[in-house]
Amino acid sequence: MRRSLLLFFTPFIIFTWIFFGISQKGCDSVMQADAAKKIPFSHKTHVEKYGISDCTTCHGYEENGRFKGLPTIAECTACHARDGVTTSDDHSVPRKKTMFDSYKDSDQPWGSFAKQPDLVYFSHNVVMTAKYEDGRLKARCGSCHGDKALTTDTKMLKGKMLMGQCMDCHTALNLSNKCAVCHD
Amino acid sequence: MKKIERKDFLKLGGGAVLGGLSGWVFSGAPFLGFQWLAEWTQDQYVPVKGFEKYAQAVSDSCPAGCKVSVRMIGERAVKIESKEGVCPSCHNALQLTYHPERISTPLKRKGNKGDGKFAPVSWDEAIKDISAKMNSIIAEGKANSIAAINKNESLNGQLMEKFIRSAGSNNVYYEPSLKSLTSSALGGYVNYDFANTDYILSFGAKLVEGWDSSADMQKIFTGWKARGTKIVQADTVCTMTASLAAEWVPVKPGTEAILAFGIANYLITGKRLNSTGEEFGKWSQLIINKFPLAKVASYTGVSEDKIKKIGDEFSKAKNPVAVAGKGACGVSASSAEIIAIYCLNTLVKSRAATLMKNSAVTYTGEFAGLDSFIKNGSFSMLFLNNADPVYKSVFGEELKKKMEKAFVVSINPIMNDSANYADYILPSLSFLETATPENQPVVASFKESKDTKEVIISLSKAIEKTKNTFAFSNGIDSFKISGKESASGARFSFNVDKIKNELDALDKKFASNAEYPLFMIPVEAPLVGDGDGLAFPYVLKSIDPTVFYREKLLVQINRETGKKYGLSENESIVIKSERGKLSKVYVHLTDTVAPDTVAIPLGFGHESYTVYGSEKGVNPKKIMAADVDPLTGTADWWSTRVKIS
């Protein structure tokens, strides 16, 4: 009896563990947790050291109101000049980073955790400029993306961004939840 | 330790399988798995995102040169927009630019002509070979055997004309258009002042369906509606123009000219009006004798009273104008008809029709026009400048045979019936990829395609005789020599000697004919035009099922006529004319067509016009009337005597 149980449960546990692991990886890819993060980045350093408090400094808008999203290498090399110094005693000077050498300015080395399928329309501009009557902003970057300001790595903070997240906020703010608001 | 037996294996295996299963289930994967499976099996394409902006472009599809805005996403052009409205050619330019069957490199023929086998070559090799051939022909003193056929008189056509003429050849032709036909018949093309006319008498000209400059005419039509301009449309089929006109005068097929003679007759004899045209006396005598009102009424089916009424209204209007040029995109008219209709304008002293010319365009060559050249001329070398005469000319089959014996170079972006018989195909650009003095190219050139202007210029530099024809070397500078329009300065003449025979022929044509009792005339579908539109999938989406449905091309026949011949809806028939027969056409019975008429759609029946345009229907030009007009040099293919079986 004991032997039977041993024979049964040994592979059972091993295979549970293996398949759980494989399935996790699979789930991660569907749940968007495996977005490419080719270059390490520390928000904390940049926010504290260089006093960047406005997210739109690097995550800005086009003239026609569209959101630029994750920055391209060009945003980085704007400060970390390609022909700058690699070491400096003055810690307030952004240094040249050799990791940019293999990228073009137009490359985007990071995939987005918040990537939405093709049929979703979302306007950062509309949501981020919405104000209450007393002038407070209705939404902040961290409300949906989590507070990245003091993070030191590129790990996912809030999990996959699903439709429920949008609808909850809309319901709370008494905004329309009709399909056409976000879908085409 | 006991030995591992079969039973034990089962336990091991069972444990493994159940373990795997539980691991998979508890990770949440089944739910996500289904989602993934749905997305993976659908495999939908997601358009590439990019920075959105608008760019400006100028169309070179036709001489009108409409300005458009192009919506760009990143490097991709996704929409052509214009406040003014653009013609189908312009809209289709987007699908042309991104057409998967676009030619990417110069092609050289491999195999027999018409087989469609081509191999890519480099530009250098192509230009070298073509210029060597051309140089040797010129050196032999046979420059006149080099010919060119232009699609239209836009800058591309003007440059080709200049190039070939400076090489010493008089054989440069334009595909027949309203301007070329009227220019040859009248000594200048007619500039209609549509904005200031109050009465328009149109002889089969489908004014709002692609006639002349489609974009301009739509705007002009809006103006007519606003000002209450009266349009009287003489036409055999009740198309949109006839429906939107204040009055539709149904005429028997092809008898618009006869109606014009009748009205002229009435105005001259009944209202004692005179024309300033040369030989007016001679002409009016002929018309009065040959086409008395009774005969006109019986030929056209328009009663004598009606003819008089139209004549009265026409002459009493403040600024009336008579419009010639039967058809929409594809126009056809004999010179006798054009002259008679222009005569009406001179009779009432219309201020809305003046004759113009373009300084860089000559419509006649060694022969009066393209069709007479194809029929009677010969050439050892032929340039096709985005033209498709094999498809569009009634002499397409004859042209094929002549092309088989000559060295042919075709400049076009996608394959067409004529390019199939070329030795070299040089890929050209759509207007989105060309620069003009007003804008940069909106989209990068497709692979190795080049701007037609630059192709012509580089060819000219490689030919000894034409080395200095163009003082510039890039396309932008060629805009400097773009032709200017001015009054033609020609004296309108009735050219009686030239058109005498035509008048006789017209008389005979409409007398009854037992062998070919019916008339076949063309109609056009929106966006398809006279053929260019069919290569574009979005054009296919607009075709009405009464024109083309599931591989069947439908011809329209009046119900009474249908009854006479015992025809039923969708029945397959064969149409025979003196020139040949068309099979695989099907009947659509409708009273929007006059009796004893077969109205066949133009634009179908291409042999090699991309997978979207080929193998759809038949090309009626193959059996259409081919009497070449002496003044315009073009076959008057409009009405053809046929019989059906």
Place this chain on the structure above:
Amino acid sequence: MEEKKIEVKMKRRWGMVVDLDKCTGCGKCSVACNQENNMPIFEDDSDVPKRVAFLELMKVTNDRDAKFPDVKTAYLPKMCQQCEGNNSGKHKAEPPCVSVCPAVATDVGDDGVVSQVWSRCIGCRYCQTACPYEARAFNWWKPEYDGSFKKSLNTEVSVASRGTIVKCTFCSHIWKRERDKAVAKGILDINDVSYTPACVGTCPTGAMVFGDLNDPDSEVSKLASTDRAVRLTNVIDDEKNPEKKKALLNKKQFANPKVYYLTSQSWLRDMMRFKKNS
């Protein structure tokens, strides 16, 4: 300066007017719509019942009843009529298609535009059956774009999957585009956004007009209330007696479309209402 209250509630009700006396049947509306909305590409698109197109350019003639030469022709651009329905005793106002969809793939937006979310669609085609105007297209085949045709696709309209229904949405993605532009300029009120759908924007004779039916001063409102205005087979429109009309509206459901056609030709009016020539 007075602070304008920023409105978040939609007050617009989009409608369209097509003047058939001005329509020349040029077909540009059809091409513009196809281009804007990523219509799938087929080598043979002549099987009209299976054709995937939002805007069907219908050729209409009275030759069923009239004899030559008393015939006439017209072209009628037909797209989703964005019905409103009516509040009858038993049912609330909604378009026929929305009332039958088992998957809530189609719903009425706050601006009156009927949305179609293909990803919820289960492909039962009940809505296609319910639509009195045959304005809905079913993707019998996977929407495909041969080779480089993919380059002219619009990112604002998602590519549907096979087995789903698609239809005209009055280019609501262009409204979103214009909203983005307005907000970027600092115009935050949702009702300050106006736009033009692809078909209307390209009509060269101005036959197509688009606007807010809730605004009595808009061109569409004015045109829709003229004598020439007629709607495609909306049977209740023929009921002239106001009391009978009210009773009928309380008892039955009618489509109540928001697309009006203008025509001075009585044969066309009759045909559009499925009546024999008067």
